[in-house]
Amino acid sequence: MSEVEFLKPRLDGPRFRDHAIPLDVLKDLAAFEEFLISVAKTEWLKDHPTRRRTPRGFMSDVAVKLKGVEEGSAILVLTAFIASTTPLIPNAISPQQAYLQRASEAILEAVSAAETGGSPTDSLPAKTLAYFDRFGRGLRDGESITFNRGDGISPARLTPQTRRRLVLAAPGVTFITDDAVRRGTVVDTNDADRTFTIRLATGQEVKAPLPPEHRDAILDAQREAPSGIRIAVHGVGRFNRSEKLVGFDGVEDITPLEPLDVPARLDELQLLKAGWLDGGGKAPNAISLEKLGQLFTDYYPNELPLPYTFPTENGGVQFEWRINEATPEIEIDLPSFRGEWLSGDDEATFDLTSAEGWAGLADRVASLVATILNEEIA
Amino acid sequence: MKPETLLYRHVNTGWLQQAVPSSQTFRPTQKDDGKPSVYDGDIIGSAEASYVHWTEELKLTSVGVLAVTQSECSIHGLPAVTDGVPFPSHATINFTHCKTGGEIRRLAGELTKLAIIRKWQYRPPDAAA
Secondary structure (H helix, E strand, C coil): CEEEEEECCEEECHHHCCCCCCHHHHHHHHHHHHHHHHHHHHHHHHHCCCCCCCCCCCCCCEEEEEEEEEECCEEEEEEEEECCCCCCCCCCCCHHHHHHHHHHHHHHHHHHHHHHCCCHHHCCCHHHHHHHHCCCCCCCCCCEEEECCCCCCCCEEECHHHHHHHHHCCCCCCEEEEEEEEEEEEEEEECCCCEEEEEECCCCEEEEECCHHHHHHHHHHHHHHHHCCCEEEEEEEEEECCCCEEEEEEEEEEEECCCCCHHHHHHHHCCCCCCCECCECCCCCHHHHHHHHHHHHHHCCCCCCCCEEEECCCCCEEEECCECCECCEEEEECCCCEEEEEECCEEEEEECCCHHHHHHHHHHHHHHHHHHHHHHHC | CCCCCEEEEECCHHHEECCEECHHHHCCCHHHCCCCEEEEHHHHCCHHHHHHHHHHHCCCCCCCEEEEEHHHHHHCCCCEEECCCCCCCEEEECCCCCCCHHHHHHHHHHHHHHHHHHCCCECCCCCCC
């Protein structure tokens, strides 16, 4: 058994700052191992043009494992364990190791090409680019995986955007899968097909597999759909080349939504057109609304009351709480995400792009809730 | 206009969620020049009549009609007057003396609170409860 540390990719992004790896990103690493071995086999066949397939068992005794996580956002230590071959010549590398290295170089060259506008198929066969549909799927906007490639060579950086270019570089590929969350009402369930359909705020209907563990929740949501009950579907979405979701390939989670669910309301605000306010009123920017929904989900504490969510004349959003007699509100300018808080005579400004800004807002709301509770107890 | 005269204000579709109107309902918009429009209830006659005028004559959208009185505006230092332009029942609530945006927001919010306490003056038959 030989053990070779061969790659140390660095994960960058807010989720990796504490040197921890979210479990859903580990799925990407599992796909990366399959990817490496597939490309290693392709490299072997290049060297043996008279052979149609690799020798039986070739690469089957190779495993790529995560050996550790180092500091520096999060740096993964990927090690290849090669079970069967100990080279006869000291310090020589085994054929498996050599092909693994070539595979990794080819993959990183393709990533680099996608990033710099080159052609990924110069270094990788087109059919293997499909692996990027799984490798990198767990990355969110603003996140990346960077691979150092030795002295004098620029690092290869995989982002959601480069991943997309890589998948769509393969001829004939019309869809790309990606992590997706969509909110809507359940309009149909089909036990024969084991599917269900949700209607999004836009009116688009999207079909998804019906997972047995979520069947009851989905049926409940369908029954209650006429009264406006919505769910959030989290899973693997299939997108066309125009980045439009055309369906779900898999469902990981179903969440029934509160009537005041903020991201669901922001979905509705995306439908506003310029002039929505009696001929005036700027349409809010869809990307900013998406970002606001994500920030709210990430930073607004679950235990606090949800606000009502309204558009503002200038294309922003106003959250308004009803906490007994108190009616605090925050008017959020988009895309600056600067929030102007107002509660009686209390005014404050929060930068809602930052965790600190959201913490300040949450403190204000929590303080009002505590005051009301204390008054009720007294 | 008498102190008890109802001043009708239409609620925009975007400013209603789960049957709750936004505090922006009485806030002046850019085109109001600090004086949001309302209907003088004594002249238009009823909230329903103002709805018909708003949606059929002016071709604007409304999910319902709220109201404050002239005296409620006055208590908050907001003069309300009937100007009759561009239609006879047209009136305005004057926010122009407010020194800051925060003051405008606060006073508009107070008017919305009072209007909500008074409850809907009219809702079209197809509006949600």
